[in-house]
């Protein structure tokens with residue numbers, strides 16, 4: 089493998105890996121405060137992509153209730169991405185209110201909540217299908233404005249072309265991770281979030297209204313999910329309503345690898361899986377999807393707490 | 405009535421102790437819940453374990469029964485090391501226990517609770533069981549009648565089919581003892597069996613513990629906060645404080661031990 | 673009558689298959705283990721039957737029943753073995769960790785099925801031979817099998833092994849302290865579920881005539897889980913009923929949609945939005961029927977009121 093290919097693989101890996109990381113952070117935030125995996129997160133990811141698509145003024149296809157509909161506004165990509173992710177965040181809050189909150193009030197078994205979130209995922213996915221059909225939606229080629237298709241990071245004699253999309257993804261993920269780091273380290277809610285991730289009993293001690301705290305967490309989680317959805321959707325395509333489910337499962341691999349509930353773990357896990365996938369040889373690329381799950385399965389068996397998670401001791 | 409003569413006569417016999425802790429230590433992060441504790445328990449003894457809240461008594465029981473493993477040191481049962489065994493293996497060797505924060509199978513009936521605990525004394529598998537081939541039917545019959553006997557022993561046989569969680573607190577503790585006895589153990593560990601009982605019930609329990617020791621040839625380890633009960637019932641007593649063993653001996657000696665008075669009895 | 677049979681024969685058999693898949697998830701759940709591995713074993717069992725019947729036996733239709741039974745046996749054995757291999761290490765995990773591990777297992781099998789030659793890759797295996805003239809005749813196989821599985825689970829709950837499962841479900845540590853080896857019994861419960869799913873898969877492959885990687889997906893995991901949790905996870909009648917009702921749900925909704933006088937939009941929603949309704953039922957069910965529809969209390973109350981009569 090020559091250096092150029094190697095570097096390209098690394099950059100590809102980091103690029104998809106940073107999307108995994110952003111997406112997985114959304115899972116992790118909710119898990120760290122509630123101890124529950126929100127299976128609807130993959131569906132929120134899908135929604136984010138559709139929202140951005142819509143906000144950019146793109147029209148829907150021929151199927152579904154909203155066939156041929158287009159919004160009368162045309163936001164530029166960055167704004168559409170932002171508002172699309174906000175909309176995804178709001179949906180996530182709605183999910184919390186409708187599917188999580190009532191069960192929490194009843195102190196129901198956490199597995200029931202997991203099932204409830206699965207139910208929400210089923211509703212969202214099929215609602216999308218009902219509204220806009222099951223077809224693949226591709227963002228128009230001028231989505232990112234006038235960027236060239238690739239940017240050369242090498243010399244003229246030794247070109248290392250990188251797709252502009254990946255550069256966009258890098259920039260966006262860099263901004264998001266920095267913002268999130270700021271949010272977590274410098275704000276009251278962020279500190280609480282971190283404290284709770286480290287020790288769930290401390291939440292109430294910090295004088296924080298747990299309900300508002302949970303709502304905010306779901307919002308941030310949904311925002312991150314929707315953002316990841318747009319990044320994948322706009323760089324490849326929105327592969328139909330089920331598009332987030334497979335991604336959501338891969339996100340599970342990421343958070344288990346990094347350590348359930350660990351915020352840095354989500355980033356490390358995302359980048360690791362992205363890199364490993366990028367280095368799967370072309371001949372075996374069909375097995376790429378199995379790689380993440382293989383890693384997940386083995387990780388669970390040898391070190392279920394993940395790379396950066398706390399060890400799982402239970403009190404007798 | 406305490407029976408010092410019996411305890412003495414047994415400990416004088418030069419036999420391997422039933423249980424022996426050697427430098428037993430257990431850390432939880434920075435906390436040392438049990439700190440370099442050594443003692444031995446002789447056959448037939450009622451051995452009391454006392455100490456203030458958080459002293460490490462329950463942790464010691466968990467170490468004996470394999471629910472947790474020691475960070476250092478060893479636990480021996482009849483001379484064999486058991487510190488690396490899993491709980492069910494230790495149960496099979498003949499050590500049974502009750503739990504401080506009652507751990508009955510709450511949704512199951514009292515009878516089922518006791519039947520479950522006869523697991524190691526039966527052996528029918530999936531197919532013999534489902535098809536009702538020998539030895540399953542006879543075993544099933546035996547398991548059931550034995551469970552009734554044990555419920556009778558603790559005075560709960562008239563409510564055998566009631567759900568365990570429906571029983572009042574004291575009865576749940578008795579049910580836990582019946583369940584532990586179903587294992588036919590040689591060592592029985594009771595973690596605060598009298599908690600939540602009134603003085604009258606406590607006295608009955610005390611008599612009952614003595615009775616089962618006799619009837620089933622048991623060695624009994626007992627954690628109990630109620631000092632008069634412990635003093636009256638136990639042949640020997642060990643005192644834990646902040647994970648350390650600060651005194652061990654017969655009730656009279658322990659009662660007058662200065663360190664014990666400071667750590668524990670004085671504040672009672 | 674003929675009309676009825678041809679319309680509903682397929683549905684009846686599907687409902688019974690659904691009930692058995694519900695039971696296959698219920699078995700590990702008896703020991704408190706939320707495993708979503710059933711679709712994986714179901715798919716594997718189906719591939720075993722599909723490969724054996726199209727590539728190994730190669731007999732003319734009608735496919736001999738004896739061979740079908742042999743395939744079911746082989747599928748059961750293979751799934752049982754894989755169940756032990758996967759189950760023993762995986763069942764050290766608890767709760768959500770186990771659920772995730774089994775999801776990973778299903779996904780790995782799916783990717784393999786999509787890419788191997790022997791499974792026909794993405795297109796799958798076609799033209800799996802039929803032992804019967806019409807779908808309804810599959811009842812000869814599936815109905816006895818359902819009754820046997822139900823009797824099996826019913827008996828299981830009353831014997832030593834079943835009590836060990838239930839003890840682990842109620843309190844694993846207490847069960848362990850009572851001399852029950854949790855790893856062994858969890859793996860046993862898991863393996864029994866794997867065997868049942870594999871056997872059902874073997875029949876389904878013939879019944880559906882074609883088999884591909886879409887049979888064992890995460891979606892399927894969710895659907896079977898719904899059978900159990902909404903049907904009721906505390907008695908084996910729950911998953912049986914849940915499996916039947918939820919398999920029939922699309923048909924039921926279609927029938928409702930056909931009632932005259934319904935507003936057009938509603939009729940259309942009932943027809944095309946049935947999975948939305950499915951999802952809503954899951955959300956509502958977990959909220960209002962946390963124990964599922966069929967609970968032990970319900971059954972007790974019923975039998976008591978009958979006894980009093």
Ligand SMILES: Nc1ncnc2c1ncn2[C@@H]1O[C@H](COP(=O)(O)OP(=O)(O)OP(=O)(O)O)[C@@H](O)[C@H]1O
Pocket residue numbers: 401402403404432435437455456457458459460461462463464504
């Ligand atoms: N699994 C565990 N993880 C972390 N800390 C533990 C664990 N088990 C016990 N501890 C700690 O070890 C110390 C000893 O606890 P233990 O339950 O053994 O005390 P105890 O003597 O039984 O007290 P009590 O009289 O209240 O029952 C306590 O500080 C407790 O918090």
Ligand SMILES: [Mg+2]
Pocket residue numbers: 461462463504
């Ligand atoms: Mg204690």
